[in-house]
Amino acid sequence: MTTTTRDASSGWLYGPIPDLLLGCGVLFLLVAGAFSVAGGALFRAVPPYVPELVIALVSAPHYGATLVRVYEQRADRRGYFFFSVVATSALLLLFGVALVAPIVASVLATVYLTWAGWHYTGQNYGIAAMFLRRRGVPFDDTARRLLHASFVLSFLFVLFVAHAQLEAIADPGREARFIPLAIPQSVNGAVLPVLLVAYAATTLGWIGLLARRAERLADLGPTLLLAGVQLVWWSVPYLGRFYGFGEGNVAIDWNARTLFFPWVAGAHAIQYLWITTYYARSSGPWHGQGRYYASILIAGLAVWTIPPLLFAPGVGEFDWNFALLLAATVNIHHFVLDGAIWKLRQPKIARVLIASEPAGAVAASTERTLLRRAVWAIAILGPLLTVQYFVDQYVIEPRSWQAGDAEAVERSLARQSWLGRTTAYDYFRLGRLLETSGQPDAAVIQLERSAAMEPRVESIKRVIAHALQSGDRARFIHACDQLFELDQVERPLPTIDLGLATRAEFLAFQEACVRVAQATRPVSPRASATGGAGQDGRVAAPEGYR
Structure with a gap:
């Protein structure tokens, strides 16, 4: 067991190259720059399993690192009892309620999607301040307030644009959705220019102030890079969404946000792992990089895979919402714990991250309880x-x-x-394959499943056609009701009860359903549940209903 630290006089945690690449986001900027310079061709050429691997091998462990930090040692569990037990229990209760109450799921999703930008902003600000203090740049209250205000203002761009009513959303009482505050365009049109001026003033303010105080301008380099990364991750894409710029530039193009966000999340996770690994090896028992990574990988993947194993198969028509609900719950829990354990004003944190002093000897845990073994075995x-x-x-x-x-x-x-x-598209494709292979009865089951997960004209029309051909009136009525409930369809008449309806009533219903089905055209996939932010825990795949 060894504890490794680096002299704070160097100004770096690991050294200039790893700190700039991983902690200051240069690696991300290189990747994003390559995607943008290639005009999107390189970005589209990346196989979908690559960002999924980034999520599994980098993003998941960063959640695991927080869990290990809080729950691994008895002293930490007790020290953070309110967050590790009370807040966690409350969040689990809300998760359980949200499984059967989509409006609760929508509230959790909205909290998560709003808080996420602030979480990333806080991490960038904290690391920016850490570098200034490690490098001996005088960082008094005035400088701190200016730097903090600059980062806060960069987040306010995101907050105002995210909560503008820029696109239609589905009923949050029926589906898990982001619920914007619906800030009027006129309000944002007046507020955003003011925020831009304030952001420019505070940013130039802290740069000018610290440039005069620093022994070398290079000492501001890491902080300037982090301010730039903050803009690329959040501020510029959202401003581009509102003002209509950035199209074709993958890193800031709002239309590419859903597909590009895994790279942003991966960069944030790399940054988190970079600093939490340094803290872990400097603050307590250290058994090597491999063992540490294995533990946080196991813990991180467990929180993303075991809840679906327990709940996803039983949530029926709500299962396509489950990814967003799970992402919201896992992330809110992470935000709560993270806010409690990472504060530079805490003496132990400051000693390790700013002064590079060992945090003090911490006895290795001697807990070998059956519960501990069981938790890791399940994980x-x-x-x-x-x-x-x-x-x-x-x-x-x-x-x-x-x-x-x-x-x-x-x-x-x-x-x-x-x-x-x-996804609904998976079952639609399977239904079409079964149709072409001469298995209509099996096909309609998959098409119904697709329509239940995500009601769309394409799947519902095919169910209606199957029901007409087979004479299955109950299936036909159900499919027609699904068609009539689509947002782009105006219901022509009330539903009917098969057991009570007369022949004339059924024929009138059938005629109306066929007429509407023939007239209704497919629309683009439903409005993004995340408001286009692409933060539902999935890597989006192209869909081609036909």
Whole structure:
């Protein structure tokens, strides 16, 4: 067991290259720059499993690092009891309620999607301030307030634009959705220019003040980079959304936000792992990088895979909402714990991150209880289930599609559904494959499942056609009611009770349904549940309903 620290006089944690690449976001800027310079061609050429691997191997461990920090040692569990037990229990209770009450899920989603930008901002600000103090730049209250105000203002751009009513949303009482405050365009049109002026003033203020105080301008380099990263991650894409600029530049193009966000999340996670690993090896028992990474990888993957294993298969028509609900719950928990444990004003944190002094000897945990062993044994399911998902998603399922083996596709989707990783489009494609292979009865089951997960004209029309051909009146009425409930459809007449309706009433209902089905055209996939932010825990895949 060893404890490794670095002299704070160097101004770096690990050294200039790793600190700039990982902690200051230069690696992200290089990747984003390559995507943008290539005009999107390079970005589109990246296989979908690459960002998924980034999420699994980098983003998930950063959640695990917080869990290990708070729950691994008895002293930490007790020290953070309110957050580790009380707040966690309350959040788990809300999660349980949200499984059956979409409005609660929508509230959690809104809190998460609003808080996320602030969480990233706080981390960037904290690291920016840390570098200034480590490098001996005089950082008094005036400088601190200016720097802090600059980062806060960069977040306010996000807050105001995210909560503007820029696109239609579905009913948050029926589906898990982001619920914007619906700030009028006129208000944002007046407020955003004021915020831009204030941001420019505070940013130039702290740069000018610290440039005069620093021994070398290079000492401001890490802080300037972090301010730039903050703009690229959050402020510029949201301002581009409001003012209509950035199209074609992958890093800031709002239309690419959903697909690009995993790279932003990955960069944030790398930054977090960079600093939390330094703290872990400097503040207590250290058993090596490999063992530490294994522990946080297991813990991080567990919180993303075990809850779906328990709940996703049983939530029925709500299962397509489950990804956003899970992302909201896991992230809010992470934000709560993170806000409690990372404060530079805490003496222990300051000694390690600013002065590079060991935090003091901490006895290795001697806990070897049955409960502890059981928790880690269950957590091992996380990486095992993740490997199974990758094998199914990127090996078994594609080969089954290529071979036209509907049964193999169905088995693969069934396994993925236990982790809540299937989509309405998956079942639509399976239904179409079964249709072309001459299995209409099996096909309609998959099409109904697709329509239940995400009601769309394409799947509902095919169910209606199957029901008409087979004479299944109950299925026909149900599908027609689904069609009539679509946002772009005006219900032509009330539903009917098959057992009570006369022949004339049924024929009138049938005629109206067929007429509406023929007239209704597909629309683009439903408005983003995240308001376009792309933070629902999934890597979006292209959908081509046909």
